[in-house]
Amino acid sequence: xxxxxxxxxxxxxxxxxxxxxxxxxxxxxxxxxxxxxxxxxxxxxxxxxxxxxxxxxxxxxxxxxxxxxxxxxxxxxxxxxxxxxxxxxxxxxxxxxxxxxxxxxxxxxxxxxxxxxxxxxxxxxxxxxxxxxxxxxxxxxxxxxxxxxxxxxxxxxxxxxxxxxxxxxxxxxxxxxxxxxxxxxxxxxxxxxxxxxxxxxxxxxxxxxxxxxxxxxxxxxxxxxxxxxxxxxxxxxxxxxxxxxxxxxxxxxxxxxxxxxxxxxxxxxxxxxxxxxxxxxxxxxxxxxxxxxxx
Amino acid sequence: xxxxxxxxxxxxxxxxxxxxxxxxxxxxxxxxxxxxxxxxxxxxxxxxxxxxxxxxxxxxxxxxxxxxxxxxxxxxxxxxxxxxxxxxxxxxxxxxxxxxxxxxxxxxxxxxxxxxxxxxx
Numbered sequence: 158x159x160x161x162x163x164x165x166x167x168x169x170x171x172x173x174x175x176x177x178x179x180x181x182x183x184x185x186x187x188x189x190x191x192x193x194x195x196x197x198x199x200x201x202x203x204x205x206x207x208x209x210x211x212x213x214x215x216x217x218x219x220x221x222x223x224x225x226x227x228x229x230x231x232x233x234x235x236x237x238x239x240x241x242x243x244x245x246x247x248x249x250x251x252x253x254x255x256x257x258x259x260x261x262x263x264x265x266x267x268x269x270x271x272x273x274x275x276x277x278x279x280x281x282x283x284x285x286x287x288x289x290x291x292x293x294x295x296x297x298x299x300x301x302x303x304x305x306x307x308x309x310x311x312x313x314x315x316x317x318x319x320x321x322x323x324x325x326x327x328x329x330x331x332x333x334x335x336x337x338x339x340x341x342x343x344x345x346x347x348x349x350x351x352x353x354x355x356x357x358x359x360x361x362x363x364x365x366x367x368x369x370x371x372x373x374x375x376x377x378x379x380x381x382x383x384x385x386x387x388x389x390x391x392x393x394x395x396x397x398x399x400x401x402x403x404x405x406x407x408x409x410x411x412x413x414x415x416x417x418x419x420x421x422x423x424x425x426x427x428x429x430x431x432x433x434x435x436x437x438x439x440x441x442x443x444x445x446x447x448x449x450x451x452x
Numbered sequence: 453x454x455x456x457x458x459x460x461x462x463x464x465x466x467x468x469x470x471x472x473x474x475x476x477x478x479x480x481x482x483x484x485x486x487x488x489x490x491x492x493x494x495x496x497x498x499x500x501x502x503x504x505x506x507x508x509x510x511x512x513x514x515x516x517x518x519x520x521x522x523x524x525x526x527x528x529x530x531x532x533x534x535x536x537x538x539x540x541x542x543x544x545x546x547x548x549x550x551x552x553x554x555x556x557x558x559x560x561x562x563x564x565x566x567x568x569x570x571x572x573x
Contacts, residue, residue: 211535211536212535212536214535215557216464216556218557219467219535220464220470221557222557222558222559223470223471223474223557223559223560224470226474226560227470227473250557
């Protein structure tokens with residue numbers, strides 16, 4: 158409210174101020190909790206849908222698969238082209254089955270069996286798993302793994318799934334061949350790690366400044382991803398790959414696994430070309446046990 | 453030597469028929485109505501049973517419990533076949549209620565390996 162002198166000129170203002178920091182924080186927390194609940198509800202619905210789809214789709218796939226195996230042994234399979242037709246059909250069944258499997262993985266409720274994991278060992282195991290794909294795509298692997306890396310607190314199968322997903326994506330990003338660079342190191346978290354610096358960043362981990370973290374970097378030398386696509390890269394069913402190459406759930410599953418591990422994932426275009434996925438994981442302390450997935 | 457006897461309980465008749473056709477080394481009996489599974493099992497006296505989990509009228513767990521309660525069948529290995537299992541569960545947790553499970557779609561070789569593992573044939 159303005160205060161005036163006798164001539165009617167404003168000489169000062171009167172006002173009341175109050176600190177609403179706490180109220181704003183409470184409002185933000187409430188909004189965040191509501192968003193989280195809505196997300197849980199959505200995932201629950203997707204879970205029910207996924208179970209229904211899995212049952213209704215996998216059973217026909219099962220019949221087609223066995224039918225193809227029966228035909229493989231029959232006289233018809235000796236006809237010219239028959240084996241290649243059967244192989245194509247087998248591949249189609251495998252792809253369709255993968256889509257349903259990814260949907261189930263994305264939505265299934267489960268418990269994480271957390272334990273001390275040697276991350277370098279899991280990376281090497283994952284590389285063995287994708288070696289055939291990398292070789293076929295003429296992708297060379299360069300590893301720079303820190304031999305002093307501490308163990309992480311993680312579920313080994315789930316972390317392998319993360320590494321395999323990211324390595325497979327990297328391989329698909331280099332159809333003409335290239336280099337897959339995999340590196341591990343430790344770092345101390347700084348406030349800059351919480352700042353969103355590119356669209357594919359995933360914020361919201363439980364790290365705090367000064368904390369030690371295990372860093373895993375998986376980088377390809379492909380053409381990179383346009384920023385508009387990078388912004389949507391973690392969305393379920395969003396894919397930049399051609400039909401049959403991806404379900405659009407791989408990175409959603411990856412992100413979900415990282416969230417369950419209270420870790421952080423960011424995917425960015427690398428200044429020297431290609432895409433780099435950076436994972437931050439908690440080193441194993443004394444705590445072990447199970448994390449209940451709330452989906 | 454007589455063939456090992458396998459009972460297939462699954463409401464998908466196309467699946468049970470094709471599995472029977474692709475595994476001629478075994479004597480396979482198909483049951484597509486789960487409520488008849490116990491009766492057929494008592495008559496057939498299988499060496500091993502494959503049981504679908506989600507079926508109309510009675511689920512696989514119920515049928516397994518009925519079979520396990522039967523004195524002449526309680527030691528017969530039961531393997532569940534299920535379409536609703538995540539990749540990770542299929543890789544690591546291979547049991548439902550103490551029984552092994554296979555994730556659909558299964559190949560003929562997977563089923564054959566499973567039978568050999570249980571029956572040693």
